[in-house]
Amino acid sequence: MPRVMETPGAARSAAAVGAAAVHEGAKRPRGVFTRHDIHGDTVLDCDVVIIGSGAGGATMAAELTEAGFDVLVVEEGSYYQTRDFTADTSAMVRQLYRDGGATIAMGKPPVYYQEGRAVGGSTVINGGMSWRTPEKILDRWVKAGLDLSAKAMEPYFERVEKRIHVAPMDAEAIGNDNKLLKKGADIKGWDVIGNLRNQAHCVGSNRCAFGCPTGAKQSALVSYIPRALHFGGRVYADVRVERITRHGKRATGVMGRVRHPDGRLGHRITVRAKLVVAACGAIHTPALLVRSGFRSPSGRIGHNLSMHPNVKLIAIFDEPVTGWKGAHQAYQVREFQDQGLVFAAINLPPSVLAMTFPHRGRALGELMQSYDRMVLAGMLCEDTATGRVRTINGHAQAFYQLADADAANLQRGTSLLSELLFAAGAKRIFMPFHRVQELNSPDDARRFADQKIPTRAWELLTVHMMGTAAMGTDRTAAVTDQFGQVYDTDRLVIADASLFPTPIGVNPMETIMALSTRCAAHVIDNAGRLLS
């Protein structure tokens, strides 16, 4: 007999496979439910069920709960709080990243992509870069018929920026790795700007990618989710949604299973809702739609995957850098933004950095002795290729083939970034290839630009997946209308980066939140129709 859950229970169990749920036993806020609270097959009712609690889902939840709707958020990942985020990097990766961060878009080369799987979604593990959609991108979307001009989007951006406290970094929190990046850019005479980030006095623990242990990063976990809870929302963590239920073309709720840390699936959860919002990210939203039997008149669900392929370079300096003390990505080099390239300095703990080197044994040990003198610099490329998310046996699998033009752009960018790092004083630079290549001078960097690098040789990674349920005014070419409503369905809205018609060339979090805010406003304005 299914049960309707109202209050958290007290059951506790030891987690398996090392993915210890560190919040076990800790007090959770009212409205947060986890696997420990679900003791049997369960049926829940609400006005709006939101699948996913990241940038899109959490924002939608806060907006709709504040407007008085009964909102229930379902999240596959677990619920952690700021105090749970420790310096144990591997444990954080196991707990906060989908599949331990080892998710791959198939192609030559493959692209390693990473997604957060926790309450707060990828905002818990991102760098917190908060940039409005560039005007040139919005203009492009306007030309495609969408009412998304900079002026039209202004109130949504403002609203988001206030909520997540988008602000420049405090100067004293900026670490030496970022200072060196800026120094190099200044010497080259290149445009470098202080990053805007969703942080309230970030103090430079440099643990953004593993859960901010100071609470300074205003991820959805500490901003929109508490706001949604404050206005009466509910969050069910540890629940994997298997499908959206429907009656004909009308979405009626979701069905899912409790997910345990070792991957086992437990009790069934059924949520009955007047409106369903899919906000699982650009990889899993299209897969969920497909396995729920929804079809788009355009046939474009899962198509149009953009990834902003990133590459990283490791530079070794003579002087100590101690990059792990100081804010993550305090600056961005924007000199080549109009060519689709943005540079930044990142920092990784020794274990993750060691993974990136092909060296091993004594050679790895000798190289890692320079850890304190290393600067890790990354480059984002606005891609022209698009890939696809396919649903294979119900599971999402991304396919993406780097375009030759994008590979050429990456090569040029890598050369330029190397020049910058040498200008800042780097002595050696390791390049982003399987068979490692080392540069030892600015001349090497310039010569590198002319080398023939096979496309498949690049080592690519990304955290920016976009566009797989793109919005548009033409139902034969897009998946949703400009408010995220899926064409040819009823009561089904998308609110995540799947909506982007094109890549945006900057970090996508604020765009996702702004579009989600706009979609929420549309739901509120049309509540009589959508939520009757």
Place this chain on the structure above:
Amino acid sequence: MTEASRRVLRSLVPVICPPEGVPLADAIIEHMELQIGVLPALMRKGIDAGLVAYDVGAMPRYLRRAHKLKGDAAERYFAFWEHGLEPQVQLARALNQLMSLACYEQPSMKAALGFFPEPWIEEVRKKRLTVYADDVRRQDEQILAPDPLRPVRKKEVA
């Protein structure tokens, strides 16, 4: 993970980890198991099967299984996989990455590099809550404050 797989991994510690990591083999393998445990199912199965293939694949050349190879032989055999066919290359890379990660997660390895994040986190956390206490409190309040620009309520639209 099977005991046979663990034996193969243990034999790779001197090949992949720096010399100072070799005495930490048990902890490194334990850590690797945790990490492999959260990988996608297909990848886990691939690693399991790959370790068997790696172990048995040494027989024709060395007349013994890979986990029994020592010193130069172990080194040469791993290098052979690193430059072999695509699946061999992929397995060698994956093992190198997972073992390097596990090795440098060991406290003594981190300490040898001067990496002490815990006291740093504690220091800056305290700083944030003292130096910026008022701003932090204001932001916390702002998150929960009703928005004057959000007048539409459900009961009004109903």
